[in-house]
Amino acid sequence: MNSSENIKITFPDGSIKKYPKGTSSLDIAASISKGLAEDILVADVNGKLVDLTAPVENDAKLKFYKFNDEEGRKVYWHTTSHIMAQAIEELYPGAKFGVGPPIENGFYYDVDSEHKFLEEDLKKIEDKMLEIAKRGLETKREEIKRTDAIEYFKTKRVDPYKVEILEDIAKNEDVVSLYHQGGFTDLCRGPHMPTTAKLKNVKLLSVSGSYWRGDSDRQQLQRIYGISFPKKKDLDEHLHLLEEAKRRDHRKLGKELELFMFHEYSPGAPFWLPNGMVIFKELEKYWRDIHDNNGYDEINTPILVKDKLFEQSGHLDHYKEHMFRVDDGDEVYYLKPMNCPEATLVYSSKMRSYKDLPVRLSEIGRLHRNELRGALGGLFRVRQITMDDAHIFCTPEQILQEITGVMGLIKRFYALFELEPRYYLSTMPDDAMGTKETWDDAERSLAAALKANDLPYEVKEKDGAFYGPKIDIHIKDALNRDWQIATIQLDYNLPERFDLTYEGSDGAKHRPVMVHRAIFGSFERFFGMLIEHFAGNFPLWLAPVQVAVVSITDNQNDYAKTIYEKLKLSKMRAELDQRSEKVGYKIRDWETKKVPYMIVVGDKEKQNNNITVRAHKKGDLGVFELDKFISSLVEERDSKKINQNI
Ligand SMILES: [Zn+2]
C-alpha cells in the first residue's frame, strides 16, 4: 500500500467515508465540522482509545468522545493531571511524581517534593496550570524502548518512581510511551488531549498524604486532588455541589439531629439513637409490608455460626479475610458475613416439592464484616451491616418470573423516594466458583429478565460475585451522586454445595436455583444516603418528630395540650412545647430540628378554636381547622408522600 491510497472510515451512524491513509482523526473530524473538531478530546479507533493526532493507517470504525462522554472526561482530567505535574515542576523544581490518574470526579497526582504543599500553594499551582494551558502546548506522544525510558528517568529527568514503574509494572512491555508538552516529559500510556489549550477551568481541591503504591512501609507522597472543566459554569456547579455535600454530610447531620453515634469501643458499628431508630423502624416496617404482601416468608438466623458452615459454603476459601473469628475454647465460630448459607439450612430443613416452589425467605440479618479500620467512614463503610436480604429458591423455569417480581418491588421502592434506578449486569469474575456453562446460563437469564421488563442496562464485565452473576441497581441522589444500592444475584453454586433438592413432577430429585437479593442493600448505607439525599429534611412518614405544638404563652397551655392529645390519637409523632420561652425562640428551635410541621396557638386561635400552621423551611401556612389539618397530615403520612406541605 502506498501513502496515496485511501482508507475507509466507518462512523457510528454506519456512514462510510474515504480519507487518505495516515489522516489523523482530528483532521477527519475537521472535515465534518469545525465545531466537532473543537469539542472532541479523544478518538476510538477500532475499539481502542487513541490520541486525536495519531494517524489512522487502516480501514477503521471511528468514534469521537467529548467532555460529556465518560471516555472524553477521563482524558480531559488525565491530561489536566499532567499539566498539574508540569506546573509543580516549574514552581518547585526537582519534584518527583508517582501516579496521576483520572478518578470518578477529577484527578490526582502523587508528588514527592521537599516542599510541603499547603492550601495556599494550590491557588499558585492552579494559576501556573492556566498559564501552561494558555501556552497552547501540543502534547506529543513518543514511543521508545522500555530500557531507553528507564535510562531517561535515571539520567535526564531523574524520577525513581517512574523507574520503578518501568522496571516493575511495565516489565512485560518492550515499548512504552512518553508524552512531551513543551519542555515537560512524563511517562504515560495515554491518550491525552491534543493541546494544553483545552484546559479552561481548574480547581485544586485538597492535598493529603498517600503511600507510594499504597504500602505504608514505603515513601509517603503528597496527593493533590483537583478537577477541571471546559466550561466555567460546570466548574461552578460542581463546586456548589461539593459545598452542598459538606453541608449535607450524614455524619454532621446525624450528630445534629441525634440520629446515631459512634464510639471507639465499637469501631464501624453505629449506635442508633432514639431519633434514628424511629426512621430505622419505619423503613423496616415498610420493607416488611411489601415483602409480606408479595409472597415472602420472613426468617431470622443465628449470627454466631460454626466454621463448618462456611467451609461448606466456600466463604472460608473466598471471604475469610473479611470474617470475624470467635473461639469458644473448644470450637471455632465466625460471625456471619452473609445470610445465604443459613438460608439454605432453612430450605433443606424439610422436603420440598415442585409445588412448594418458589420458596422466598426474607431476612433482616445482622452481618459483620471485617473492613479495615482505616477504611471505616460514617454509615457508608461499617463493620456491622443490617442487610435486608431475601433468598428465593425456584426452578430454572421460574427464574424469569422471580427476577421480574423482584424488579417490580425495587421499582416501587425507589419511586417512593423519587429515586430513579439504573441497572447493571455484572458478569463472571476471574475468581469465580463453578463452570463457564452455568455462568453463561445465569447471565442469559438475568439479561432476559431485564429485557422482559424493558429495562435498559449496561454490562459490567467480570464484576459478578464469586458465586454467580448479578444485577446491580444504582441510583442518583439529589446531589447527582451515584450509589450502588440494590442487587439481585443468581446462584447455582450454593444449591450444589448444600445439596439442595426438590421433588419434581416426575418424582425425581432436582436442583433448585437460588436468587440472592437486597433492596436497601445495607440499612446503614441506605440510611446515610437518605440523610444526605434529603439533607435531613425527611418526608413526614420518616420524620422522628412529625409535628410540634407550640403555645405562645402559658394562657394557651390547655388548648395546646388538647391539640397534642388529638394528634397522639391519630398516632402522629407529636411534641408539646410549653417551655416558657419566647415563641420566636421555640419556632427557631423546632426549625433547626427540621420538624416538618409546627402548630402555633395563641389567644386568637384558642378563641376561634382553630390553629396556625407552619411548615419547615416554608414558614406560615395560615389558619386551619384542627380536624381537617390532622386528616391531611394522616393522608400525607400514610401515602408516604415527599414534602407535600398540606
Ligand atoms: Zn497521561
Ligand SMILES: [Zn+2]
Ligand atoms: Zn445471599
